[in-house]
Structures are given as C-alpha cells and as structure tokens.
Amino acid sequence: MIDLSSSESLVSDDIDLSKTVGEIYADDAKMSMRNVNVFYDEKQAIDNVSLDLARNQVTALIGPSGCGKSTFLRCLNRMNDTIPICRVEGDLRLEDEDIYAKKLDPVLLRARVGMVFQKPNPFPKSIYDNVAYGPKIHGLATNKAELDEIVVSSLQRAGLFNEVKDRLDAPGTGLSGGQQQRLCIARTIAVSPEVILMDEPASALDPIATAVIEELIDELREKYTIAIVTHSMQQAARVSQTTAYFHMGKLVEMGKTEQIFTNPVHELTENYITGRFG
Amino acid sequence: MENDLNLSHHISKRFNEELEEVRNQVLKMGGVVEQQVREGLKSLLDADQGLAQRVVDTDIEVNTLEVEIDENCTKILARRQPAASDLRLMISIIKTITDLERIGDEAAKLGKNALKLHDDGKIARQFIELRHLGEHVSATLNKALTAYARLDVNEALEIIQNDRFIDEEFDNISRLLITKMMEDPREIKSALRISWCARALERIGDHTKNICEYIVYLVKGKDVRHTSIEEIKQTITE
Numbered sequence: 001m002i003d004l005s006s007s008e009s010l011v012s013d014d015i016d017l018s019k020t021v022g023e024i025y026a027d028d029a030k031m032s033m034r035n036v037n038v039f040y041d042e043k044q045a046i047d048n049v050s051l052d053l054a055r056n057q058v059t060a061l062i063g064p065s066g067c068g069k070s071t072f073l074r075c076l077n078r079m080n081d082t083i084p085i086c087r088v089e090g091d092l093r094l095e096d097e098d099i100y101a102k103k104l105d106p107v108l109l110r111a112r113v114g115m116v117f118q119k120p121n122p123f124p125k126s127i128y129d130n131v132a133y134g135p136k137i138h139g140l141a142t143n144k145a146e147l148d149e150i151v152v153s154s155l156q157r158a159g160l161f162n163e164v165k166d167r168l169d170a171p172g173t174g175l176s177g178g179q180q181q182r183l184c185i186a187r188t189i190a191v192s193p194e195v196i197l198m199d200e201p202a203s204a205l206d207p208i209a210t211a212v213i214e215e216l217i218d219e220l221r222e223k224y225t226i227a228i229v230t231h232s233m234q235q236a237a238r239v240s241q242t243t244a245y246f247h248m249g250k251l252v253e254m255g256k257t258e259q260i261f262t263n264p265v266h267e268l269t270e271n272y273i274t275g276r277f278g
Numbered sequence: 279m280e281n282d283l284n285l286s287h288h289i290s291k292r293f294n295e296e297l298e299e300v301r302n303q304v305l306k307m308g309g310v311v312e313q314q315v316r317e318g319l320k321s322l323l324d325a326d327q328g329l330a331q332r333v334v335d336t337d338i339e340v341n342t343l344e345v346e347i348d349e350n351c352t353k354i355l356a357r358r359q360p361a362a363s364d365l366r367l368m369i370s371i372i373k374t375i376t377d378l379e380r381i382g383d384e385a386a387k388l389g390k391n392a393l394k395l396h397d398d399g400k401i402a403r404q405f406i407e408l409r410h411l412g413e414h415v416s417a418t419l420n421k422a423l424t425a426y427a428r429l430d431v432n433e434a435l436e437i438i439q440n441d442r443f444i445d446e447e448f449d450n451i452s453r454l455l456i457t458k459m460m461e462d463p464r465e466i467k468s469a470l471r472i473s474w475c476a477r478a479l480e481r482i483g484d485h486t487k488n489i490c491e492y493i494v495y496l497v498k499g500k501d502v503r504h505t506s507i508e509e510i511k512q513t514i515t516e
Contacts, residue, residue: 234359261361263499273361276287 017247021265022255026054026242030195030225031076031113036090038071038080045071047249049090053195058217058226060236060257063246064272069229072246073197076227077113078106094195111138114188118200120180122172122187127164130172130183131155134191150190157223158186159216178209185216189224196220198228202235214239233273237261245269283363283429283496293358297367300350304371304378307343308423310336311382315419315482318388319412322475325392325401333389340382344375363496370496374426377485377492381419384478384485391471391478400468407454408475411447415479415486418444422486422493431497431514434490439507444483451476 029052038046046068053059053076061069071080078099080086092099099109111134122130131151134140141147151168155161160182164175172183181201188196198217202210217226217239230236236243237257244254245268253266264270271277285297314336321330351372354360360368395401418437425433455469455476494502494513502510 233361237361262365264362270362271287274364275289275293276284277289 017250017252017268020050020251021253022260024051024244024251024254026052026057028055029053030055030095032091032093033076034091036072036075036088036092038068038075038089039087040083041085045249046075049246049249049251051244051251051254053225053227054242055225056221056223057242058221058228058240059242059244060240061227061229061244061246062231062233062236062272063252065231066248067246068249069244069246070199073199073227073229076195076197077110077115079110079115081106111191112193113195113197114191114193115197115199116181116184116188116201118203120177120184120204122175122180122183124171124173126169127155127172127175127183128168131186131190134187138191140191154186154190155183157189157220158182159212159219160186176209178205178212181205181209181213182216185213185220189220193224195225195227198226200230201228203231210235233261245272247272283367285367290358296350296354296358297364300347300354300371301367303343303347303350304374305423305427307340307347307375307378308426310340310343311378311385312416312419312423314340314382314385315388316416318385318392319408319416319479322388322392322395323409323412325396327393327396330389330392330396334386334393337382337386340379344379347371347375363499366496366499370492374489374492377488381482381485384482387478388475391475395468395471398468398471400471407451408472408479411444411451411476411479414447415444415483418483419486422489426489426493429493429497431494434493435507435510435514437490438487438510441483441487444480448476448480 031053033052034050036046036049037044049068049072051059061073063069074080075088075092076099078088080088088100094109094112098104099113123133125133128151131154132147135147135150141150152161155164160179163179164170164183172180175183181204185196185201201217202213205213214235217228220226228236228239240257242254243257243260245252245260245264245266247268253260253264253269255265260269261273264273285301286294288294288297314333317329317336318333320326321333351368355368358364418440421433422437424430425437452473455473459466459469488503491501491503494500494510498513498516500513502513
C-alpha cells in the first residue's frame with residue numbers, strides 16, 4: 001500500500017524520466033490511457049502515464065513497491081473511486097468510450113472490466129452462488145437453466161469445474177488457495193467481461209497453483225484482454241506479451257516482453273529486472 | 279571504448295561474487311588457450327618436442343575448465359534466473375567457452391603435427407609461410423580476449439572485419455604447398471602436415487571471430503552472427 005503519511009511526493013524528480021522509452025501504443029488497442037495523473041490529496045502517485053492495452057494480449061505492469069502500478073491498474077475499472085482522497089486525471093478509454101464520463105455507471109464498467117485480487121476473496125457462500133452472483137445482479141440469465149449454464153461454463157473456463165463439480169453447494173471458502181483464486185477468476189468471467197485486471201493473482205499461491213493460474217491466464221487471453229500487476233519478474237516474463245516498467249509514479253519503459261527481459265533500453269529497467277541497485 | 283557490466287551492483291552480494299567468479303574463469307581459460315596457441319606455433323617452428331608435448335597435454339586443462347565453467351553457469355541459471363545483461367553474459371560465456379575449447383583442440387593439433395614432423399625428420403622452419411599466418415592468428419586471439427575483458431565492441435568489430443585476411447593467407451599457403459608437392463612428390467607427406475597446421479590456424483581465426491560476435495551480443499544485445507559487416511557496424515553505433 002502507499003504510505004500516505006509521508007509528505008514527500010511519490011514521484012521522483014532527480015532521474016531523467018521525462019519520456020517513456022519503448023512502444024506505448026498498440027496496433028489494436030482494447031484500452032487506451034493518455035496523460036493519466038493520479039493524486040492522493042496533494043501527493044501525486046501517477047505522473048503523466050500513457051499506454052495502450054493491446055486486444056487479446058497480456059500486459060504486465062512491473063516495478064518496485066510504491067511505483068504506482070497497482071494504483072494505475074485500479075484506475076482502469078475506477079476502483080480508485082472508492083478512495084475519497086483519490087483524484088484521477090487524464091483520458092482513459094475502453095474501446096472508444098471515456099470510462100470516466102459522468103453518465104457512465106462504474107458498476108457496469110466493472111462488469112466489463114473485471115478484477116482479480118492478490119488474496120482470493122470468495123464470498124462466504126457456496127461455490128455455485130459465488131459464480132452466480134454477478135450474472136444474477138446484472139440480469140444475464142432469465143431462468144435457472146441459463147444461470148446453471150453460465151456457472152458451469154465459467155467454472156470450466158477457469159479450469160476449476162472438474163475439481164468442484166460434485167460439491168457446488170459447498171462453501172467457496174473451503175477450497176484451497178489456488179482453487180479459491182480460480183473461483184474468483186470464474187466469478188469474474190461469469191459476467192462476460194472484456195478486460196480482466198489482475199493484481200498479483202498468484203502471490204499467495206504455491207508454485208503448482210501458480211503454474212495452473214499462469215496456464216489459465218494464457219488460455220483466457222484468447223477471449224479477454226488482460227493486465228496483470230506482478231512482483232514476480234519470472235511470472236511477467238512467462239505470461240505476458242507486453243511489459244510496462246513503472247518507477248516512482250512514471251512509466252519508464254514499455255515494450256515486447258522478450259525485449260524487456262533480454263535487452264531493456266532504460267537503465268532503471270535493467271537495474272530492476274537484474275536485481276541491481278541504481 | 280570500454281563498457282562496464284556493473285557486475286558488482288546486484289543487491290545480492292553472493293550473486294555478484296558468482297558472476298565475477300565465472301567471468302574470471304573465462305578470462306583464465308582464455309589465457310590458457312592463448313598460451314597454448316602461441317606455444318603450439320613455437321613448437322612447430324622451433325621443432326621443440328618438449329614444448330609440443332606440453333601443448334598437447336594442456337588440452338586436458340582446457341577441457342576441465344570448460345566443464346567447470348559450464349557447471350557454474352548452469353548453477354547460476356538455475357538459482358538466479360538472470361535477466362537482461364546478466365542473461366546475455368551467461369549465454370555469451372556458454373558460447374565463448376565452446377569456441378575456446380575448440381581453439382584448444384586446434385592448438386593441440388599444432389603440437390601433434392610438430393611431433394610427427396620431428397619423427398619424419400622434417401623441420402617446419404622450412405615452411406616460413408606458417409610463421410606469418412600463425413603470428414597473425416595468435417595476435418588476433420590476444421586482441422579478442424582483451425576486447426572480451428574490456429567489452430570493447432569496436433575492437434571486436436575490427437577483428438571480425440579482418441578475419442578475411444586470415445582466410446586469404448590460408449589460401450596463399452595452400453597454393454604454395456600444392457606447388458611444392460607438384461615439384462617434389464617426396465615432400466607430399468610433410469606438406470600435408472603443414473597444410474593441416476595452416477588449416478588449424480585458420481580455424482582458430484574463425485573461432486576468434488565467433489567470440490567477437492558474442493562480445494557484440496553481450497554489450498549491444500543483438501545477435502550479429504551471419505550478418506554483414508555493415509549491419510554489425512550499425513548495431514555498434516546505435
């Protein structure tokens with residue numbers, strides 16, 4: 001979390017970060033963010049960040065703690081609206097639609113841009129109800145049969161169905177950590193989102209459960225556009241096609257993942273991914 | 279131009295040490311191989327049997343170093359999962375030592391042929407052409423290893439560019455040897471041996487060129503194998 005007690009700006013001004021190096025634009029962008037600034041009261045947490053999320057691709061946002069990557073991710077489905085002191089400026093678009101437009105309902109936006117969190121957070125309800133909840137409140141099913149269909153297909157796509165098909169009435173909280181996270185992913189995709197945001201989705205999981213989630217991310221990208229915040233560089237290298245490196249509120253470098261991990265352009269990127277101090 | 283890999287700048291001190299150690303091993307292996315080439319040539323030109331035998335025996339040391347360095351690289355890859363310049367360093371080391379080991383093999387051939395020529399009662403000094411090629415190849419290898427230690431891409435480029443002179447020199451020697459064999463068939467046996475030595479020196483030149491290509495990859499992050507000199511120049515100036 002960002003330390004709000006500090007009086008210093010979270011944005012660095014002693015290194016040349018005036019321009020992002022690499023390629024921030026995508027040929028086929030699902031979401032386009034331009035000149036985004038985010039403030040917590042007077043403190044600036046994101047400084048003039050512009051980038052595209054390419055359609056049906058996984059974009060990894062990496063950087064040290066407090067660099068603003070999670071803050072930026074949370075702007076993409078207006079999760080920051082829930083923080084009263086948080087102010088977002090800039091042009092953020094899903095397809096061509098301004099997601100901060102006054103007439104736009106954030107609840108509907110969050111159905112289109114779903115989110116999976118660091119800690120699996122299933123509702124204290126049955127596995128079935130966890131997945132059925134979203135489709136119900138958004139009116140995506142007209143009868144029980146349709147709802148059943150959505151629940152089953154969502155669990156299947158999240159790679160969980162075979163493990164839970166005999167106990168759909170059991171509480172979601174009784175599953176293992178990896179299963180809970182896949183349940184949360186099933187819950188997210190049950191409302192047919194277009195974009196899935198993932199904030200460290202595997203950081204609380206063991207390597208096997210992590211591998212399953214990563215495999216799933218790769219499959220999900222066929223249908224969805226994905227942005228993932230991760231502290232694991234190897235994970236970013238494994239799952240993403242594009243990587244964006246954030247440093248003290250600025251986007252330092254963005255480019256093809258294989259280029260970032262073999263031959264980064266910016267010294268700060270190099271230092272971070274090789275574990276050097278600046 | 280000198281570059282710095284900042285090997286000592288990792289947060290993990292142990293990682294710094296591991297990278298330093300493996301890099302030093304490569305430099306050591308380079309030194310051993312360079313001496314082997316120099317002495318192989320000398321044993322040939324001076325008909326020095328003792329030296330020739332030593333050159334042949336050094337091969338074991340070179341092979342051992344290759345295996346040790348490979349093992350260390352495997353450990354680092356498994357434990358540290360290096361990225362960016364660290365990853366390129368690992369890849370370039372693994373490839374460089376393969377070429378160094380082969381240079382060692384070629385140097386050992388010089389020693390073996392020196393011993394055989396001696397057994398046949400021939401002195402390679404007669405074949406003065408070898409001296410020129412050998413000294414040129416040996417000096418080039420020395421420059422390449424210095425460029426490797428200093429990460430000097432400009433020097434590496436020069437060596438890559440000059441490889442064709444070694445090839446030309448080799449062709450000249452081949453022509454001379456063919457003439458000799460035609461003039462006096464009794465010379466065929468020793469002329470063939472000298473030809474093999476020239477071939478070994480030419481191969482050493484090729485391996486040296488490969489090492490220089492790895493230097494460019496390590497520093498610039500671009501694979502310049504099988505590309506034109508112009509493209510390499512462009513990569514370096516980018």
